[in-house]
Amino acid sequence: xxxxxxxxxxxxxxxxxxxxxxxxxxxxxxxxxxxxxxxxxxxxxxxxxxxxxxxxxxxxxxxxxxxxxxxxxxxxxxxxxxxxxxxxxxxxxxxxxxxxxxxxxxxxxxxxxxxxxxxxxxxxxxxxxxxxxxxxxxxxxxxxxxxxxxxxxxxxxxxxxxxxxxxxxxxxxxxxxxxxxxxxxxxxxxxxxxxxxxxxxxxxxxxxxxxxxxxxxxxxxxxxxxxxxxxxxxxxxxxxxxxxxxxxxxxxxxxxxxxxxxxxxxxxxxxxxxxxxxxxxxxxxxxxxxxxxxxxxxxxxxxxxxxxxxxxxxxxxxxxxxxxxxxxxxxxxxxxxxxxxxxxxxxxxxxxxxxxxxxxxxxxxxxxxxxxxxxxxxxxxxxxxxxxxxxxxxxxxxxxxxxxxxxxxxxxxxxxxxxxxxxxxxxxxxxxxxxxxxxxxxxxxxxxxxxxxxxxxxxxxxxxxxxxxxxxxxxxxxxxxxxxxxxxxxxxxxxxxxxxxxxxxxxxxxxxxxxxxxxxxxxxxxxxxxxxxxxxxxxxxxxxxxxxxxxxxxxxxxxxxxxxxxxxxxxxxxxxxxxxxxxxxxxxxxxxxxxxxxxxxxxxxxxxxxxxxxxxxxxxxxxxxxxxxxxxxxxxxxxxxxxxxxxxxxxxxxxxxxxxxxxxxxxxxxxxxxxxxxxxxxxxxxxxxxxxxxxxxxxxxxxxxxxxxxxxxxxxxxxxxxxxxxxxxxxxxxxxxx
Numbered sequence: 001x002x003x004x005x006x007x008x009x010x011x012x013x014x015x016x017x018x019x020x021x022x023x024x025x026x027x028x029x030x031x032x033x034x035x036x037x038x039x040x041x042x043x044x045x046x047x048x049x050x051x052x053x054x055x056x057x058x059x060x061x062x063x064x065x066x067x068x069x070x071x072x073x074x075x076x077x078x079x080x081x082x083x084x085x086x087x088x089x090x091x092x093x094x095x096x097x098x099x100x101x102x103x104x105x106x107x108x109x110x111x112x113x114x115x116x117x118x119x120x121x122x123x124x125x126x127x128x129x130x131x132x133x134x135x136x137x138x139x140x141x142x143x144x145x146x147x148x149x150x151x152x153x154x155x156x157x158x159x160x161x162x163x164x165x166x167x168x169x170x171x172x173x174x175x176x177x178x179x180x181x182x183x184x185x186x187x188x189x190x191x192x193x194x195x196x197x198x199x200x201x202x203x204x205x206x207x208x209x210x211x212x213x214x215x216x217x218x219x220x221x222x223x224x225x226x227x228x229x230x231x232x233x234x235x236x237x238x239x240x241x242x243x244x245x246x247x248x249x250x251x252x253x254x255x256x257x258x259x260x261x262x263x264x265x266x267x268x269x270x271x272x273x274x275x276x277x278x279x280x281x282x283x284x285x286x287x288x289x290x291x292x293x294x295x296x297x298x299x300x301x302x303x304x305x306x307x308x309x310x311x312x313x314x315x316x317x318x319x320x321x322x323x324x325x326x327x328x329x330x331x332x333x334x335x336x337x338x339x340x341x342x343x344x345x346x347x348x349x350x351x352x353x354x355x356x357x358x359x360x361x362x363x364x365x366x367x368x369x370x371x372x373x374x375x376x377x378x379x380x381x382x383x384x385x386x387x388x389x390x391x392x393x394x395x396x397x398x399x400x401x402x403x404x405x406x407x408x409x410x411x412x413x414x415x416x417x418x419x420x421x422x423x424x425x426x427x428x429x430x431x432x433x434x435x436x437x438x439x440x441x442x443x444x445x446x447x448x449x450x451x452x453x454x455x456x457x458x459x460x461x462x463x464x465x466x467x468x469x470x471x472x473x474x475x476x477x478x479x480x481x482x483x484x485x486x487x488x489x490x491x492x493x494x495x496x497x498x499x500x501x502x503x504x505x506x507x508x509x510x511x512x513x514x515x516x517x518x519x520x521x522x523x524x525x526x527x528x529x530x531x532x533x534x535x536x537x538x539x540x541x542x543x544x545x546x547x548x549x550x551x552x553x554x555x556x557x558x559x560x561x562x563x564x565x566x567x568x569x570x571x572x573x574x575x576x577x578x579x580x581x582x583x584x585x586x587x588x589x590x591x592x593x594x595x596x597x598x599x600x601x602x603x604x605x606x607x608x609x610x611x612x613x614x615x616x617x618x619x620x621x622x623x624x625x626x627x628x629x630x631x632x633x634x635x636x637x638x639x640x641x642x643x644x645x646x647x648x649x650x651x652x653x654x655x656x657x658x659x660x661x662x663x664x665x666x667x668x669x670x671x672x673x674x675x676x677x678x679x680x681x682x683x684x685x686x687x688x689x690x691x692x693x694x695x696x697x698x699x700x701x702x703x704x705x706x707x708x709x710x711x712x713x714x715x716x717x718x719x720x721x722x723x724x725x726x727x728x729x730x731x732x733x734x735x736x737x738x
Contacts (some may be wrong), residue, residue: 242338
């Protein structure tokens with residue numbers, strides 16, 4: 001009672017309670033920090049409060065009421081200050097001086113309730129201050145998470161709903177702090193079962209609404225336009241809107257950093273649940289998460305696209321959600337395709353390929369296929385020849401199909417090309433229905449073999465070798481046992497283009513050969529494309545195909561030589577404009593390699609009529625073609641046809657007076673190539689000449705006569721020099737064979 005009397009006396013005095021507060025501050029507060037120990041409690045009071053005069057007053061109620069209310073407020077404030085001072089004195093005195101005492105477990109629920117109440121107020125400043133205090137408290141508890149897990153769980157149970165409501169607060173600072181607190185609580189691996197309905201709903205509400213059409217397997221942003229498209233209206237399918245042109249993106253959360261924080265919150269939630277091995281509690285909300293994250297794939301902020309792509313790929317890879325992943329796989333693969341071509345950010349493209357691969361390889365065990373493999377047709381821009389959309393009659397852009405894979409495989413950044421090659425390797429090896437898509441994907445893997453970066457080359461070779469091993473296991477066991485593997489007269493391990501150091505394996509060659517027939521003619525057609533870069537890529541791909549197909553190129557040799565001659569003609573016409581690309585050199589390298597596997601009798605039957613024909617438009621191109629074939633053919637196969645070759649080159653229509661200047665120049669170059677081959681193999685040529693009754697001597701004499709006439713009549717310096725050089729070599733051959 002002594003303390004009560006002292007307090008009452010102090011309140012009755014003029015100091016209005018300051019005396020008792022000063023006496024209390026003089027004592028050493030137990031468990032209070034040094035800063036609080038030195039603090040002097042004072043109460044600012046404008047007028048002293050006389051309790052005796054107030055109680056003995058006989059004034060009317062109406063006149064006294066305003067004064068009484070003011071005095072009572074002051075008294076109440078003083079009592080609250082005194083209560084705080086006594087609560088500090090009641091703490092444990094065993095703690096060291098200057099060390100702050102943590103809140104006891106008995107008093108934590110009261111504090112949590114106060115924080116929850118403060119978070120629900122309408123005062124934004126108070127909410128921000130409470131959120132900051134709560135965030136600091138959670139972070140301090142997370143430093144020793146295992147020991148403080150019970151306290152963190154109590155905070156979530158008490159303040160969880162209030163935090164979730166603040167995710168949609170009008171103040172940006174409140175939204176940011178609430179997401180920060182929620183992430184910290186989730187990372188503590190506490191029980192979230194009872195809070196998931198409120199948490200998921202609060203997060204999903206910050207995303208643009210979206211729907212999914214399972215029949216067409218596309219995500220729908222505008223349901224009205226989608227229904228119009230399904231009725232046959234002149235509009236495009238909504239997943240193709242971003243392929244050509246820009247797309248308007250509507251957002252609920254205006255701050256891009258907070259949109260990224262939303263994705264990070266979902267990632268923390270998924271990671272925590274998977275770590276605790278309770279993925280089943282997230283299954284009812286799986287579709288909502290997929291629909292929400294899918295809208296972030298069109299977000300203008302690159303970091304949001306990257307985070308959403310990685311998070312969707314992780315969700316698709318969780319075995320517990322396999323049925324849900326199968327349901328959305330094709331739609332997700334199609335929705336991420338615009339990010340592969342409409343963005344210059346390398347990280348966005350790589351993340352998009354991660355999601356594309358993850359969505360395509362989702363297993364559909366009932367059908368033994370990839371659940372998202374239907375999107376491969378969209379990836380390569382496939383469109384049926386007899387199918388035209390209704391919208392194409394009204395707007396030409398709706399008739400355009402984009403080969404996105406071709407653009408990605410030709411990206412300048414090597415990181416993108418390497419990731420693309422790895423994605424194709426995964427699809428060609430791990431996809432259950434890979435046999436349906438090998439002919440669409442294989443050309444791009446073969447093209448990576450010619451890449452300028454060694455890592456990309458090695459990855460492509462590894463992919464082809466693994467595919468060949470699978471093919472060997474399935475198809476060619478008997479053939480390998482019999483040892484049937486090519487012609488013994490051909491040296492398959494020499495004169496191969498880089499990066500090949502030896503002949504590819506039997507399985508790899510048969511795998512490529514059996515899938516080449518569908519796109520080989522298309523590659524030949526691209527040799528005459530109006531773009532020089534496309535012609536160069538086609539020539540490089542044709543060179544790789546020649547390594548794998550070998551002598552089987554004779555199947556379409558007439559078309560192959562005709563298209564190569566057209567390509568040579570185009571390159572000769574535009575040689576000065578695109579000389580830096582060296583497309584013509586690449587074509588000549590292809591012809592030299594083809595000649596290694598093709599018998600001369602086969603290609604001479606095709607080339608001779610076109611060289612001897614009157615007014616043939618590409619005569620000079622076929623002469624260049626013949627010159628390259630002569631360089632690549634082994635001499636023991638070329639020797640029986642030397643007389644025929646000399647008669648073709650020395651004909652009046654090739655180097656005679658009736659030949660054009662370009663044809664004559666190329667004919668002399670072909671003759672020089674033939675002389676080089678013969679001069680280096682005089683013994684083999686003489687042995688063949690002595691053992692066979694051929695017309696080689698007659699062909700040599702006629703060729704020498706034609707060259708002598710050219711030397712006399714020719715005025716061009718280049719042609720004259722070549723004529724003299726060829727004439728001297730032919731005279732040496734004639735003497736050696738005499």
